[in-house]
Amino acid sequence: MGCDMEIALDARMAHNGRLVLPKMVREALGMAGSGTVVFSIEGNQVKLSSIQQSVKRAQDLYRLYATNDATVDEFIAERRAEAARDDET
Numbered sequence: 001m002g003c004d005m006e007i008a009l010d011a012r013m014a015h016n017g018r019l020v021l022p023k024m025v026r027e028a029l030g031m032a033g034s035g036t037v038v039f040s041i042e043g044n045q046v047k048l049s050s051i052q053q054s055v056k057r058a059q060d061l062y063r064l065y066a067t068n069d070a071t072v073d074e075f076i077a078e079r080r081a082e083a084a085r086d087d088e089t
Helices: 023-028 051-065 072-088
Strands: 037-042 045-050
Touching: 037 051, 045 051
Parallel strands: none
Antiparallel strands: 037 045
């Protein structure tokens, strides 16, 4: 299913808040079986994405705005050093 299609579906929510995602929604999320779904609240709308889609989006945003070529290990080392300095104060 393409991202340019707009389809409205409904699902019943149980009294305990549980609901079953319709098959078409699971397929659009690229999910088969169990998995993690990320809910984003934007104004009065709730958007769903799979954890894989959310990670890819975060990686794409990082690549778009990254200003250096530091490796992940260098980044983690910098954050740990920064946290250590904060702990000293």
